[in-house]
Amino acid sequence: MQGYIINVSKVREEDLLVTILNQKKVKTLYRFYGARHSHIHLGYKIDYEAHPTNKDNLFQLRNVSSLPYKWMLNKEKFYVWQQFLQLLYKHLRDINEIDEFYYNLLEKISLCIEKENPYRVIVESYLKLLNFEGRIHSNFNCFICGNVIEHNIILVRGFLPACKNCISKRGFDAKKINTLFKEKNSILLDDEEIAKLYTIILEGL
Ligand SMILES: [Zn+2]
Structure with a gap:
């Protein structure tokens, strides 16, 4: 199976809980033995197997190999990617079965971000x-x-629109945001405006 690691947390001394998003699910698996974790990092795409354990609903993560992208060597790109995956983890935390859309979105980002x-x-x-x-x-x-x-137009978390009488914050040109919303294309926005939109995303998906 293939999936993206969207969260890693330590349990006990060296074991890990690894949350993976694949085409159908967001699933948290148990990984034993800290010393052999070379392939387990937030943001990695991995090939893996999920083996049942004697505890209900707990699966063990095994036979992991990473499927790296070249751009992951670029610190800034990898950091932005990791931030987005952490936001996605929080967004989907209470959901088990997911639509293929999310996996495909990550596939597309991995291609474009290069x-x-x-x-x-x-x-x-x-x-x-x-x-x-x-x-x-x-x-x-x-x-x-x-x-x-x-x-x-002022945008707040979730890109909810507000007017300047209600929220005092620097806004955006409504025409540009209209094109962004309708065409999912950011061509009219400069890098500074993009950076401002990005900080709103960081507040939560
Ligand atoms: Zn208002």
Whole structure:
């Protein structure tokens, strides 16, 4: 089986709980023996086997080999990728069975991030995620007062739109955000605006 490691946590001295997202599930597996963990890192894509243990619902992670991408050697790209996977872990934490969409999204990010600005890739991918989950607010009504937002749009967590009377924060050009929301394309936004959108994503998916 193949999947992405979206969380790693230590248990006892050297053992690990490793959460893996594959095409159908988000599953946490038990990994024995700390000394042999060379392939277990947040963000790695791995090939692995899940073996049952004598405890119900607990599977052991075995025969792990990593499937590395070249761009993972780029510290900044790898860090941005790891941050996104941690957010995804929190977002999907209470879900076991998932739609293939999430795995495919990670596959696409892994391909695009090699050549593109990693923050831009994450912003566009987040739009795809919001779209899949039916959470894009493209009508631009302020979520607090309900007024229509015309020029300057404030975005908060989940890219919820607000007007400048309700939230005092630097906003975005509504036309640019409209294109981003409708076409999932960030072409109108410069790197500084992308960085600002990225920090909103960091608040939580
Ligand atoms: Zn308002």
